[in-house]
Amino acid sequence: xxxxxxxxxxxxxxxxxxxxxxxxxxxxxxxxxxxxxxxxxxxxxxxxxxxxxxxxxxxxxxxxxxxxxxxxxxxxxxxxxxxxxxxxxxxxxxxxxxxxxxxxxxxxxxxxxxxxxxxxxxxxxxxxxxxxxxxxxxxxxxxxxxxxxxxxxxxxxxxxxxxxxxxxxxxxxxxxxxxxxxxxxxxxxxxxxxxxxxxxxxxxxxxxxxxxxxxxxxxxxxxxxxxxxxxxxxxxxxxxxxxxxxxxxxxxxxxxxxxxxxxxxxxxxxxxxxxxxxxxxxxxxxxxxxxxxxxxxxxxxxxxxxxxxxxxxxxxxxxxxxxxxxxxxxxxxxxxxxxxxxxxxxxxxxxxxxxxxxxxxxxxxxxxxxxxxxxxxxxxxxxxxxxxxxxxxxxx
Numbered sequence: 001x002x003x004x005x006x007x008x009x010x011x012x013x014x015x016x017x018x019x020x021x022x023x024x025x026x027x028x029x030x031x032x033x034x035x036x037x038x039x040x041x042x043x044x045x046x047x048x049x050x051x052x053x054x055x056x057x058x059x060x061x062x063x064x065x066x067x068x069x070x071x072x073x074x075x076x077x078x079x080x081x082x083x084x085x086x087x088x089x090x091x092x093x094x095x096x097x098x099x100x101x102x103x104x105x106x107x108x109x110x111x112x113x114x115x116x117x118x119x120x121x122x123x124x125x126x127x128x129x130x131x132x133x134x135x136x137x138x139x140x141x142x143x144x145x146x147x148x149x150x151x152x153x154x155x156x157x158x159x160x161x162x163x164x165x166x167x168x169x170x171x172x173x174x175x176x177x178x179x180x181x182x183x184x185x186x187x188x189x190x191x192x193x194x195x196x197x198x199x200x201x202x203x204x205x206x207x208x209x210x211x212x213x214x215x216x217x218x219x220x221x222x223x224x225x226x227x228x229x230x231x232x233x234x235x236x237x238x239x240x241x242x243x244x245x246x247x248x249x250x251x252x253x254x255x256x257x258x259x260x261x262x263x264x265x266x267x268x269x270x271x272x273x274x275x276x277x278x279x280x281x282x283x284x285x286x287x288x289x290x291x292x293x294x295x296x297x298x299x300x301x302x303x304x305x306x307x308x309x310x311x312x313x314x315x316x317x318x319x320x321x322x323x324x325x326x327x328x329x330x331x332x333x334x335x336x337x338x339x340x341x342x343x344x345x346x347x348x349x350x351x352x353x354x355x356x357x358x359x360x361x362x363x364x365x366x367x368x369x370x371x372x373x374x375x376x377x378x379x380x381x382x383x384x385x386x387x388x389x390x391x392x393x394x395x396x
Contacts, residue, residue: 070391139161183223183241294319312392
């Protein structure tokens with residue numbers, strides 16, 4: 001083959017000779033070029049490695065930049081929220097960062113109280129933004145601060161959650177809505193960092209990041225609690241995380257958490273939920289009236305869901321000046337979180353949401369009266385029941 005001008009195509013051997021000749025006459029330029037190629041290659045490798053860092057490593061780096069943090073749980077924290085808080089606190093302490101675990105609301109559900117007591121958790125209550133122990137806030141198991149005065153002014157440093165929502169952290173955000181439990185995410189952090197789950201009677205290694213039995217036990221119960229013992233709303237990640245945590249669990253403590261005593265009020269609320277239920281088609285809504293323990297409502301919803309022929313339920317009751325509601329669904333037509341949001345959408349100050357199978361919310365009674373356009377003496381909670389049925393049926 002001839003090239004323009006009558007020349008022939010250069011052979012590989014001739015190219016090599018030309019390169020060797022150029023190298024011999026310009027050694028400095030060649031060395032600089034080779035060095036440049038090496039620097040570019042190394043830089044690209046470092047960038048790729050940085051981008052592909054496990055989320056656990058990213059969180060650990062973010063925590064190490066602060067002297068102290070608050071790990072903030074959602075109001076009325078459940079085992080999943082408390083387990084995540086304990087796990088993040090352990091990661092923080094491993095890099096020399098002090099962590100305070102705080103929450104608003106109450107811990108009244110017997111399972112939640114047993115979880116806190118059996119694992120001997122040091123948790124502090126918050127009524128106002130000024131009660132927060134530090135300015136750096138890490139949210140776990142929710143992505144928008146709520147439940148206390150001034151919560152709307154908080155800009156979280158980090159967010160770790162498995163619920164839908166628009167909240168993000170300034171430095172770190174990890175939201176995985178396909179996961180059944182937030183504890184699964186935190187368990188993956190430890191696995192990615194090479195932590196070794198340590199059983200209750202084992203001696204932790206001195207130099208490696210260990211996952212203490214109390215933390216492993218809390219995380220696996222958090223997973224079980226939010227997925228009904230790995231039977232509802234699970235992803236593959238829940239089973240993988242449980243297998244990783246298994247070597248570190250304390251079976252005796254797990255049994256004590258899972259089988260707490262039940263208060264008389266909880267049993268009474270469950271009874272009222274069943275007796276006073278209103279059924280339309282395959283949907284049931286029950287108003288359980290006045291109560292002092294709002295945590296009895298989700299337990300009543302679980303109980304009502306067992307009724308034959310019922311595919312979606314909402315239970316609500318009044319505690320002080322607010323209606324607390326909890327919903328369950330096994331009906332593909334009903335996304336419970338969105339249905340509850342739609343039911344309270346026009347009520348000022350109300351909030352509700354959740355997953356397809358499970359949701360909850362809180363409605364200020366005075367706001368519900370105003371939104372309903374009724375006088376205080378004329379408004380009845382039956383109006384709210386009708387709104388919930390409309391939302392479950394898609395008639396909103």
